[in-house]
Amino acid sequence: MKPPPFEYFAPTTIEEALDLLDEHGWDAKPLAGGQSLIPTLNFRLAQPAVLVDLNNISDLFYVRPGINGSVRIGAMARHSQVERDALIAERVPLVHEAIPLIAHAQIRNRGTFGGSLAHNDPAAELPAVTLALDGRLRVRSLSRERWVPAGEFFLGLFATALEPDELLVEVEVPALPPRSGWAIREMARRPGDFALLGVTAVITLDDENECQAARLVFFSTGGEDPTDARQAAEVLIGEAPTPDVIRATAETAASEDIDPTGDIHASAEYRRHLAKVLACQALEQALERVTTGALY
Amino acid sequence: MTTRYLGKPIKRNEDPQLLTGQAQFVDDVDLPEMLHVAFKRSDYAHARIVSVDVEAAKAMPGVIAVYVAEDLGDYWQPSPLLVPPPPAQHVVFNERTAGQLAKDKVRLVGEPIAMVIARSRYLAEDAAETIFVQYEPLDPVMDLEAALAEDSALVHEGVGSNVAAHVIQEKGSYETARAEADVVVSRRMLYDRGASAPMETRGVVAHYDALSQELVVWDSTQAPIPIRNGLASMLGLSERQVRVIAPFVGGGFGPKIMMFYPEETLIPWAAIRLERPVKWIEDRREHFYATTQERSQLHDSEIALTRDGKILGMKDVFLHDTGAYIPYGLTVPLNTQCTLLGPYVVPHYYSEFRAIFTNKTIVTPYRGAGRQQGVFVMERLLDLAAKEMEMDPLELRRQNFIPPDQFPWNNEIIYQDFSELTYDSGDYEPILDKAMDMIGWEDFRENEQPRLRAEGKHVGIGLVMYVEGTGIGPYEGARVHVESSGKVTVVTGVGTQGQGHYTSFAQVVAEALGVPPEDIAVTTGDTGQFDWGTGTFASRGAVVAGSAIHAAAEMVREKAIQHAAEHLEAREEDIELADGFAQVRGSPDARVSLAELAANANPLRGAVRPGTEPGLEATAYFGPEMGATANGAHAIILEVDPETFDVKVHRYVVVHDCGTLINPLIVAGQVHGGVAQGLGNAFYEQLVYDDASGQLLNASFMDYLLPTSETVPRVEVGHEETPSPLNPLGVKGAGEAGAIPVGPAFAQAIEDALADTDIEILEIPLSPNRLFEIVRRATTET
Numbered sequence A: 001m002k003p004p005p006f007e008y009f010a011p012t013t014i015e016e017a018l019d020l021l022d023e024h025g026w027d028a029k030p031l032a033g034g035q036s037l038i039p040t041l042n043f044r045l046a047q048p049a050v051l052v053d054l055n056n057i058s059d060l061f062y063v064r065p066g067i068n069g070s071v072r073i074g075a076m077a078r079h080s081q082v083e084r085d086a087l088i089a090e091r092v093p094l095v096h097e098a099i100p101l102i103a104h105a106q107i108r109n110r111g112t113f114g115g116s117l118a119h120n121d122p123a124a125e126l127p128a129v130t131l132a133l134d135g136r137l138r139v140r141s142l143s144r145e146r147w148v149p150a151g152e153f154f155l156g157l158f159a160t161a162l163e164p165d166e167l168l169v170e171v172e173v174p175a176l177p178p179r180s181g182w183a184i185r186e187m188a189r190r191p192g193d194f195a196l197l198g199v200t201a202v203i204t205l206d207d208e209n210e211c212q213a214a215r216l217v218f219f220s221t222g223g224e225d226p227t228d229a230r231q232a233a234e235v236l237i238g239e240a241p242t243p244d245v246i247r248a249t250a251e252t253a254a255s256e257d258i259d260p261t262g263d264i265h266a267s268a269e270y271r272r273h274l275a276k277v278l279a280c281q282a283l284e285q286a287l288e289r290v291t292t293g294a295l296y
Numbered sequence B: 001m002t003t004r005y006l007g008k009p010i011k012r013n014e015d016p017q018l019l020t021g022q023a024q025f026v027d028d029v030d031l032p033e034m035l036h037v038a039f040k041r042s043d044y045a046h047a048r049i050v051s052v053d054v055e056a057a058k059a060m061p062g063v064i065a066v067y068v069a070e071d072l073g074d075y076w077q078p079s080p081l082l083v084p085p086p087p088a089q090h091v092v093f094n095e096r097t098a099g100q101l102a103k104d105k106v107r108l109v110g111e112p113i114a115m116v117i118a119r120s121r122y123l124a125e126d127a128a129e130t131i132f133v134q135y136e137p138l139d140p141v142m143d144l145e146a147a148l149a150e151d152s153a154l155v156h157e158g159v160g161s162n163v164a165a166h167v168i169q170e171k172g173s174y175e176t177a178r179a180e181a182d183v184v185v186s187r188r189m190l191y192d193r194g195a196s197a198p199m200e201t202r203g204v205v206a207h208y209d210a211l212s213q214e215l216v217v218w219d220s221t222q223a224p225i226p227i228r229n230g231l232a233s234m235l236g237l238s239e240r241q242v243r244v245i246a247p248f249v250g251g252g253f254g255p256k257i258m259m260f261y262p263e264e265t266l267i268p269w270a271a272i273r274l275e276r277p278v279k280w281i282e283d284r285r286e287h288f289y290a291t292t293q294e295r296s297q298l299h300d301s302e303i304a305l306t307r308d309g310k311i312l313g314m315k316d317v318f319l320h321d322t323g324a325y326i327p328y329g330l331t332v333p334l335n336t337q338c339t340l341l342g343p344y345v346v347p348h349y350y351s352e353f354r355a356i357f358t359n360k361t362i363v364t365p366y367r368g369a370g371r372q373q374g375v376f377v378m379e380r381l382l383d384l385a386a387k388e389m390e391m392d393p394l395e396l397r398r399q400n401f402i403p404p405d406q407f408p409w410n411n412e413i414i415y416q417d418f419s420e421l422t423y424d425s426g427d428y429e430p431i432l433d434k435a436m437d438m439i440g441w442e443d444f445r446e447n448e449q450p451r452l453r454a455e456g457k458h459v460g461i462g463l464v465m466y467v468e469g470t471g472i473g474p475y476e477g478a479r480v481h482v483e484s485s486g487k488v489t490v491v492t493g494v495g496t497q498g499q500g501h502y503t504s505f506a507q508v509v510a511e512a513l514g515v516p517p518e519d520i521a522v523t524t525g526d527t528g529q530f531d532w533g534t535g536t537f538a539s540r541g542a543v544v545a546g547s548a549i550h551a552a553a554e555m556v557r558e559k560a561i562q563h564a565a566e567h568l569e570a571r572e573e574d575i576e577l578a579d580g581f582a583q584v585r586g587s588p589d590a591r592v593s594l595a596e597l598a599a600n601a602n603p604l605r606g607a608v609r610p611g612t613e614p615g616l617e618a619t620a621y622f623g624p625e626m627g628a629t630a631n632g633a634h635a636i637i638l639e640v641d642p643e644t645f646d647v648k649v650h651r652y653v654v655v656h657d658c659g660t661l662i663n664p665l666i667v668a669g670q671v672h673g674g675v676a677q678g679l680g681n682a683f684y685e686q687l688v689y690d691d692a693s694g695q696l697l698n699a700s701f702m703d704y705l706l707p708t709s710e711t712v713p714r715v716e717v718g719h720e721e722t723p724s725p726l727n728p729l730g731v732k733g734a735g736e737a738g739a740i741p742v743g744p745a746f747a748q749a750i751e752d753a754l755a756d757t758d759i760e761i762l763e764i765p766l767s768p769n770r771l772f773e774i775v776r777r778a779t780t781e782t
């Protein structure tokens, strides 16, 4: 369980890192917290010839206020930093609540927000949360910079819109409109494990207490997650979120939107069952948060 | 009054060293010029080897040597059979053990094919990756029943079938019992495989000094002396030339006993051949293939009872998965066969098993060593019988206990130590009562559970009983020595892997010599220090080595008293030992330190009386006539989430009787660790194989789930002490008790928690996914 040979660079600026990615292209991999990449190397599942370590680029480690109540998170902000950040807790409480579900404290001390999104593990919380909140990702290469909406960034199993010469540098997460509620629910074997299945819900009610906007995003369904459950959202939008409607929404999500597969920890049927159970719980809690106005 | 040290909850002498990172483990051995090893291991579960091409590997940077089976010449040999089959009546045994490197055929994923030696482990792994093995894949033998089919592939063609062993043991006549029975309950039960997963994997460092012609081997083994003897004979060296050191070992649990693993015999061989120190540390992935595992058994079992709940007989026919080879003989299935009887009177018993060769990792004892499976079968059948007879399950147990005046109790079948399975002592009812009391059985049933159920909570309670055979022979030895500083050293041959020997053994000596335990240094596991012994396994350290230490300490005590009586001009009967002094009882001013006595016992000038032995020192040996049988009860309260089927353990109680306690704190620690492993076994850990390819699907801690501090509850331990008549200390072993009966306790409580679904739990391990399936099947069937 030793990594194969690689060349190692430790740039101190974004530009230097982009230079290296430009030069080495497909052969290079950025190294963020290393909590996913290093095990991959040690198992020799990947053999990049070059590692571009981002840990010395001080410009990437931040959480800042953005316009209109949004927050801007530097790609190298550690999970633990985001977890403890007051601005995050205040403006994007769903992120605040999702982070403790990621691994253990020691791993959160190293793992990064950007690394998690760039890695796009189908069982990871943050891609689902970023999608549910309609975040935007700022991506740079030597020659250009672009903003990619979350809906266009996550492209399937461990796949993203990132080109080999591109670096994810920042994520912007908007604030929720008034009268919104949110929740994240997952089932993991042990605290800190990747979920067997998880779901995050965001809903906004109008003045009539009918559902104006709804988002239900699943992770770890065994498919190409995060999975945006649009058919389920359609069931909910325009309706008063009664227990029956919530149940119908969850059922639609479990039977129509997701296409679970089984693995050694969870069969497809069990995942479908969990999807319904957890979607119900998440929607109920999200709704409760709108109606009571409570943040936590 | 002299201070007493036995039975005191003294904190462990070794902990400061361990907790501050000062303890030496095998991987801490770092020698100049040391070389590192990586193995090319089989990619297939079952395949013929057509060719092995190591040329590219030999040419890789930093590579010193690459060896395949043919390079070993005469040194290539199947590992020794560690335990022969028992002298029981109906025994078939097909001995097959593994050579160090696979020759013509591989029989499990991870079987070593080539050994690469390089300047670093990194370079060795890079080189191993370039080795090209051409295989001719064969069908893997994975399933225990399918392995017996006429057309099954054969793990060992020469055997003619996949049967490694077939054993029948009988007591009385089960058929008669069944004919008389009012109630017969029979079920099929499955207990699946797990890994012992010690925190420290295996590791070997060998250093051969060509000038002194001495080989030193650091080995994370539980049994350094047998390894020393075996290595000497295999390498053609004298036992004086080989020193095996088992330094601090980060958990053994059985698989580190004395396996003569390929790596264990290859690393010393390479160190001699290359005349350079060689190191191999097993990585975690290797551990999942290359270190032995345990527990897969498939039982068809039956219990026959009278209407009022008296057990008339049991029948149990099972298949035992021994993996690709059978180096440890039949210890595991024999333990299953014997432990099944538990603390109960079972007048008639028919037990038959077949050990089956499969293309999986080799099976040898792992903490509990077959006992889990037997206890599971018995306790589950009792629960099911109680349900069928609408009887209280604990009452049913109570009615069938062996009465306390019936010991020694002979079960009339052959045990793993080849003597008739005889319980030395025990008193089971007080154990049951205490466990019920500690868990609050009555109150839970009458108040707590109804209240929680009304709140919609699915809580359940379970309580099971077990016996644990411990402290088997043949023997151990020890030397106790008072140095001229007054400090005492104790050496014994057994290895230690975290059991607290440095403290419990010191307490035994402290008691005899009146020296505080912190002034007593215990050395274990270094063949340079002590020559004789077997090792640490079968919960025998305290019983066998402890008794040898006790005997040696008593001899030193006598010597000290003799010398002191002479020195103080007093009568021997009047001398007592306390606080490092020998003193005349009643006149504490008349005293002499053990240090002075020790110095005087080693005169540097002048003449001594003929026949005088120098030193305040003695060596003694102890071999019990048979094993001592400990027993206990486990009780659990847990909650099942009826939607996700997650399980949370709220309380766990163990009442344990391991005879006289040397140190209750250490026994509690052993029990805690055992329960953690037991819970892992019951709900988290399972080695999952793909039957078609024979591949292990979860060979990492990402997917092989160990219980963590967040999933293991605080374990409450109650002690009872029924001394063993078999040794002077009255002790019994305690190493495995925590792990053994967790499965059936867990199963009973799950059934109770989900009583509304009427499920039966007939398998271990469980998982939320599996519970979901079981509940769904039960609810759609009814």
Ligand SMILES: Cc1cc2nc3c(=O)[nH]c(=O)nc-3n(C[C@H](O)[C@H](O)[C@H](O)COP(=O)(O)OP(=O)(O)OC[C@H]3O[C@@H](n4cnc5c(N)ncnc54)[C@H](O)[C@@H]3O)c2cc1C
Pocket (backbone or CB within 6 Å): A029, A030, A031, A032, A033, A034, A035, A036, A037, A038, A054, A075, A101, A102, A103, A104, A107, A110, A111, A112, A113, A114, A115, A116, A118, A119, A121, A123, A124, A125, A126, A162, A166, A167, A168, A169, A192, A193, A194, A195
């Ligand atoms: C035991 C354990 C449990 C875990 N449990 C969870 C869990 O429950 N939920 C969860 O979400 N995660 C979990 N993780 C993963 C953890 O959150 C990782 O930190 C995260 O997935 C990756 O972040 P990282 O900073 O470590 O990235 P790295 O491992 O350094 O990189 C991951 C990948 O992203 C690429 N990359 C990283 N940063 C950038 C960038 N800025 N631009 C472009 N590419 C980039 C890398 O090249 C690499 O391919 C767990 C990890 C461990 C070890």
